[in-house]
Amino acid sequence: MSLSIAGQNILDVEVTNISSHEIWLLTGNKEFFMSYEDFPWFQDATVKDILTVEQPSPNHFYWPNLDIDLSLEIIQNPQHFPLKSCI
Template sequence: MTSFNIGTTTLATTEILNVSQYGVWIAIKGHEYFLSYQDFPWFKDGTIAQILHVELLHDEHLYWPDLDIDLTIDSLRRPEHYPLLYHESSRKMSSEFSPIAETKI
């Protein structure tokens, strides 16, 4: 009698390995990367569930839908080619440019 395995075993191509006070460890297609909060500040205020919800799109594009973060694998391999600039104030719209004007009645 011959035994057959039903189904196939697949390995996840993208997996969050660890979330620490310093950053996030991620495994992608057999390689591990460390995303420090200093270099990738967008993850610092994310919840564990938000950080764990990552998708690999088009074999080179990482997307965290709950955090609205997009990164390419190449930016993790060669960060010197992708300077990351982040300014909290640039994410907030100034009140003088608010699209909704306040009117007095």
């Protein structure tokens, strides 16, 4: 009997810590700090919504329950991407 796994490959990404000030994202062998000051969309999100993260391609992360797309560049250098609000 042989077994096969159907579906698409999913790259490794995981939220490893959630605190009152930040979240930590692990991808590959590196962990990235994401403060709520720089990423305020996560501050009032549920734990389930924060933990539901996908990596559709290398260096691209998506939280489907929150409709948040972030690149590794944004996570590493949030100062280069000031927040903008559209009302």
